[in-house]
Amino acid sequence: MRILEVREKTCPIASPIRNAYIDFSKMTLSLVAVVTDVVRNGRRVVGYGFNSNGRYGQGALMRERFIPRILEAAPASLLDDSGANLDAHKVWATMFRNEKPGGHGERSVAIGTIDMALWDAVAKIEDKPLFQLLAERYGQGTPDRRVFVYAAGGYYYPGKDDRQLKDELRSYLDRGYSVVKMKIGGASLDEDRRRIESALSILGPGQRLAVDANGRFDLDTAIAYAKALRAYDLFWYEEAGDPLDFELQATLRNYYDKPMATGENLFSMQDARNLIRHGGLRPDRDWLQFDCALSYGLVEYLRTLDMLRQHGWSASRCIPHGGHQMSLAIAAGLGLGGNESYPDLFQPFGGFPDGVRVRDGHVELPELPGIGFEGKSDLIREMRALTE
Template structure:
């Protein structure tokens, strides 16, 4: 078998929302299709991938470096021992040919997007859901198809008031979520606390709030927020400072004893390891948000999970950023703690296959081959156009 063609399309996912650092008015992502010569039901097997929101589309890097390397490689160098399927690890090694170590920025997003499409392809050729394939190859053999999800929202936008914020959070609760998230750091501390209080008014017993600063704060501000947030029973206090400021994260633990979360903007196993070594993260309560679609893909994520095990962390402390079905499959197949969800934003790329409902904070993954994109009609319409 061989890869016949790899296509990329940069598409807009623009919105008027903003967090503490960026607005999304010009946000894009890359949609990728990997077309093979393997036939199923009279059609070639095609794997799809896309990068998570918050990082722009990476079509130029893909077209100039990573796609040509795969298409120029000997087909036998990209397949597994059976010769009937792709080997994601060999594909990954080929994409990284002639790349220096370090510099884990936009390159990791480009490779992570293609890697998603490769895994989708591999699972489809096997005729299995990706979560089942992962459980068999790297897990305990049996996946846990029931995955915790939380609703990410609470962005700043023009005309937002407390009632609209409350209505947004009620809508998530009404759809079955038990944990919701709100952005902080885009207003004053006093205003953010008023917004938090407004949300707390609509939450009931067993329902919790996360807050996310998107790396906005210096140490002094992060501590001020930590002290103020300590009055609430939050699910977590997320990414207070720059993602690479491990000292800030480490110092903050002395001022905030409740759970914290970070990691969505660390794009390699090495950076994740430095967070664990130097960031003061606590494996009994804190959460790790590494997103495979932004950090070189699942091949690298498997290395990150191995590293966490070596440092005494459980995969169950990982709840990836991104809100996409790839991480849902990883969570079900490898025992992660859950996944982010965007009930209304960044569509059609966020969300679940049609018919999947949130029940008491959990979703149950359906039995669909690959990542399951074909089960989400609005998303698959865009993918099918790319591969036609």
Template sequence: MHIIDVVEKTKPIASPIRNAYIDFSKMTTSLVAVVTDVVRDGQRVVGYGFNSNGRYGQGGLIRERFRNRILEAPPAALLNEAGDNLEPSRIWDIMMTNEKPGGHGERSVAVGTLDMAIWDATAKIAGKPLFRLLAEMKGRKANPRVFVYAAGGYYYPGKDLTALRTEMRSYLNRGYNVVKMKIGGASIDEDRRRIDAVLAEIGDEARLAVDANGRFDLETGIAYAKMLREYPLFWYEEIGDPLDYALQATIAEFYSAPMATGENLFSHQDARNLLRYGGMRPDRDYLQFDCALSYGCVEYLRTLDVLAAFGWSPSRCIPHGGHQMSLNIAAGLGLGGNESYPDLFQPYGGFPDSVRVEEGHIVMPELPGIGFEGKSDLIKVMRELAE
């Protein structure tokens, strides 16, 4: 059993939208294929992966560093003890050979992208959906029903309150009962009008979360907290710089309702520091670590161990990214749900074609691997890469 090639291609996911910090007009992603010599049902097993939106493609790191370590390793070093499947944790160790501690940034995205493809291949070789493989590995029962919320509400040229309301209504029409919008890219008064418009549209049919994308300093974060606590929000997300734990802890003194953060933390050490110093509250707040940006599922399992040591339930994790890898982790390891982008970052976001959102939940299909083969627009692009 061999990995015979690792292929990467940097693809555009450009869009005219923006949040409080960046615009997506030149955004890219890395699409990867891990090609094995294993055949299942007459087809060569290929694992696929890509990095989440908001971080650019990692082609240079993948092609020049991590790919070579996988392909140059003795084939047996990539396998489990029985020698009948890949072992993602061993492959992770090989990828991270000669890497110093810290410096998580872009490196964590490159490894997370490859790790996704490796888990996809591993589950396909086992002939199981990844969420069931993960559940078995941890000795727990998988729950294929997963909470999902609709992320949108971006700023873009010409988007008025009517367009914002129409967008949010479209999510409700598709079965979502929690929606999210961006704040911090306009004045506080304009954002208040935007929030009022959305709440008027969704009424008691759904809950609203807001996301500042790390834009605020302490003074602005507090000003927004005082404004936002007038509303029954699902959460107030990523208020300031992701590494400013003191800011996060201080905001908790002004905002007693749920907060969420973590999508721009890239290791279990970062997660530990957030829980030590960030004032996060395990009874109400949410953690948004994204495996595709933070060294993959191998590292995510370590992160869940950190959470357990601090008394946090995995159900407080609702990952960023809107991809099927996190859906599998949620279903297999008991997370609280997953982000979803119904209209954005296609074909990478979203669900297999047969999956529908009902009452804010989806049911995982019984597809081997991560389930990319069930999403026709995405698997077409992926197979072109492997061929």
């Protein structure tokens, strides 16, 4: 078997929303298709992938470096020992050839997107859901198909008032979510406190609110918010400062003893390890949000999970950023704590297969080969248009 071609397309996911740092008015992502010569269930096997929102499409890097390296490699060098399937680790090593260490950023997004498509293809060739394949190869053998998900929203929006914020969050709760998230840091502390209290006012028993500053604060502002947020029973206080300011994160624990979350903007095992070593995070209450689609893909994510185990962390403390089905499959197969979800944003790339409903804050993954993109009709139409 062999990879016949790898295609990439830059897609717009623009929206008038903003968080504390950026607006999404010109946001894009890369959609990738890895086309193989294998046929399963009457169709040629094509693996699909895309990068998470918040980082732009990486087509130039893919076309100039990573896709040519795959296509120029001897086909047999990309296969597993059986010769009947791709070896995602070997393909990853081929993409990373002649790359210097460090500088994890846009490169990690480009490789992570292609890596997603490779794993989709690998599982389809095995004719298994990716979560089942991962459980068998790297997990406990049996996946937990019921995965916790929370609803991310609460963005700043032109003309959006507290009533509209409550209506938005209430709509997520009505759809079965038990945890909802809103943005902070894009307004004054007093205004954000009012917004938080408005959001809290609609929550019922067993429902929680998380807040996300998107790395906006310096230390003094992060502490000021921490002191104010202590009055609320929040699910977490997310990414207060710059993602690489580990000292800020470590200092913040002295002012906030409730759960914190960070990590979505760290794009390698090495950066994740520095966070664990120097960020003062607490494995009994804090959450890690590393996103495989932004951080070199599942091959690197497996290294990150190994590192976490060595440092006394459980995979169950990981709830990835991104709201995509790849992380859902990893969560089910490898025992992560859950996954982010965007019920109304960044479509058709966010969300779940058709017919999947959120119940008591959880979804149950259907038995679909690969990542399961074929089960989401609006998404698979976009993906198949890339190759057909």
